[in-house]
Amino acid sequence: MASQTEYNPDNHVNDNASDHMAKEKAGVTMIESIEDSGALDTIEETKPGAFVWLCAAATAIGGLLFGYDTGVISGVLVVLGDDLGGREVTDSQKEAITALCAAGALVGAVIAGITSDKYGRKPAIWFASVLFTLGAIIQATSYTVAQMLVGRFAIGLGVGSASTIVPLYIAEISPARFRGRMISVDMIFLATGSVLAYAFDAAFYTVNHGWRYMIGVGAVPSIILGILLFWCPESPRQLMFHGKREQCESVIRSIYVNATEQQIAEKMISIEYGVNSSKALNEEISLKKSLSMLFTIPANLRAGIAACGLMFFQQFCGFNTLMYYSSTLFDIVGFSNPIAVGTVVAGVNWIFTFLSIFIIDRVGRRRLLLWTMWGMPVCLVLAAIAFNWVPIDHRTLELTSDEVGWPAYLVLVAMILFVAFYAAGLGCVPWQANEFLPMEVRAMGTMMINVFNWGPNIVVSSTFLTMMKNITPSGTFGFYAALCTIGWIFVFFCFPECAQMTLEEVRRVFQHGFGVKYAEQWRKDYKKGQTARNATADAQKV
Structure with a gap:
């Protein structure tokens, strides 16, 4: 399909002027001629081989570990008792244990973002698998709060590295038509990790010191991940970036196992042009300059705002309070087996995350968000209303009655519906937003996305119990409902639809403001071009 926009020098940092600009324009002309031939569109329409799906599944074990290690703490907090130092773990210590994982993830995301371009995507994932293993061992053998905190921070480093690089790696190996579904594999594994965490929490709930087994099990998939990486290739764009x-x-x-030689050759030209443009910039600029490119180049800034903003609202919608404290929450409202109840919520998360993989590329990221995010504040308001009728001492967060009444069941229903709305949209789409970023700033931009993920995560995890006491449960859920509403408005105005675009085509979207209207027009033109090509192919058969 022909390009609808001329080359815009604002997309690159070029202090050296005309010679480099001439090369850039020549390169763009070449790419546009390839697009005119339809080769880049037709190769994306070919059926990918099983190998790429296996690579996506193997590396998505990092997502499973992400889900497991952030979800398992929900059950651990309920049964820790006095195992750490001989004293009951206080609420502030529980918040610290929970938040240290997010703090470690923030650091891990920054390290992965800085190093993954230089050393590649695979080493960063290997680094994460080692940290997952060490963190699980340190936590499972803890006898003091301090050791537990060290283990949580170590596991957080692995979570941060995996959450930064795994979606990036999958995006770079995925055909454009299947990119949303392949990245959703990571989200399914993440949700599976949460379900497994709750399942093992429930299995060891009545076992003496069972929390050690809950945590220790997490070392097994991390070892499997490290082994499977030997069969996964480096990202093709990274290989081209390093001259391979x-x-x-x-x-x-x-x-692209079903592609023709011409399609392969022209795909290589497209990747080589994009990589060489980025490489020329990376050779001229420092790490500091690369970071500044996210803020000083208008198109990059808008892409960063869209990607980081959505991740911000993913965290401040309140979902992770459920993942971290669901067992505590259902214990507060009076359920006798809060871990089992929490498993139901985790199961709903898995089901709707799984369903999203079949519709995300067909429906589109933007439409999916707009269709699902409106339901989240409604459910949170429903829970806030129900909490008004739950007999709780707000100073201690303990029930003043042993009876589990209708308000507790209403809270459960509201949370189940909230998780369903979340998992179908906001749970998976933000992790695909790194596709908005040009390659020369993609790793750094993905790092920033993770900063906007884990920064708010630290706030949420370290303040939830305190907020429940200080502004009541109803006030806490009302606060998150308001943020969810603001998030829906943000998506409406600032989040364009980039499904079916190649990564090289996505970079043009944010040259047109936030690109919402431009992306809609692109999709219309793409469908027209696809219809025309199909008609031509049918005519040739006749």
């Missing part, structure tokens, strides 16, 4: 053209072509052939 033959290896890059080999990976492209393994991804």
Whole structure:
């Protein structure tokens, strides 16, 4: 499909002027001629091989560990008792244990973002698998709060590295038409990790010191991840970035197994042009300059705002308070087996995350968000109303009655519906937003996305119990409902639809403001072009 926009020098930092600009324009002309031929569109329409799906599934074990290690703490907090130092763990210590994982993840995300371009995506994922293993061992053998905090921070480093690089790696190996579904594999594994965490929490709930087994089990999938990585290739764009053209072509052939030689050749030209443009910039600029490019180049800034903003609202919608404190929450409202009840919520999260994989590329990210995010504040308001009728001492968060009444069941229903709305949209889409970022700032931009993920996560995890006491449960849920509403408005105005675009095409969207209208027009033109090509193909058959 022909490009609808001329080259815009604002997309690059070029202090050296005309010679480099001439090369850039020549490169854009070449890419546009390839687009005119339809080659880039037709290769994306070919069926990918099983190999790329297996690579996505293997690396998505990092997502499973993310879900497991953030979800398992919900049951651990309920049964810790006095195992750490001989004293009951206080609410402030519980918040610290929970928040240290998010703090470690923030640091891990920054480290992964800084190093993954230089050393590649695979080493960062290997680094995460080692940290997952060490963190699980340190926590499972803890006998003091301090050791537990060290273990939580170590596991957080792994979570941060995996959450930064795994979606990025999958995005870079995925065909454009299947990118949303392949990245959703990571989200399914993440949700699966949460379900497994609650399942093992429930299994060891009545076992003496069972929390040690809950945590220790997490070392097993991290070892499996480290082994499977030996069979996964480096991202083709990273191989091209490091001058390994033959290896890059080999990976492209393994991804697009049904592509013609012409399609492979022109895909290589497209990747090589995009990578070389980014490489030329990276050779001229420092790490500091790369970071500044996110803020000083208008198109990059808008892409960063859209991606980071959505991640911000993913955290401040309140979902992770359920993942971290659901067992505590259901204990507060009076359920006798709060971990089992929490498992139901985790199961709903898995079901709707799984369903999203089949509709995200067909419906589109933007439409999916607009269809689901409106329900989240409604459910939170419903829970806030129900909490007004739950007999709780707000100073201690303990029930003043042993009876589990209708308000407790209403809270449960509201939370189940909230999780369903979340998992179908906001739970998976933000992790795909790194596709908004040009390659020269993609790793750094993904790092920033994770900063906006884990920064708010630290706030949420370290303040939830305190907020429940200080502004009441109803006030806490009302606060998150208001933020969910603001998030829906943000998506409406600032989040464009980039489904079916190649990563090279996505970079043009934010040259047109936040690109919402431009992206809609692109999709219309794409469908027209696809219809025309199909008609031509049918005519040739006749």
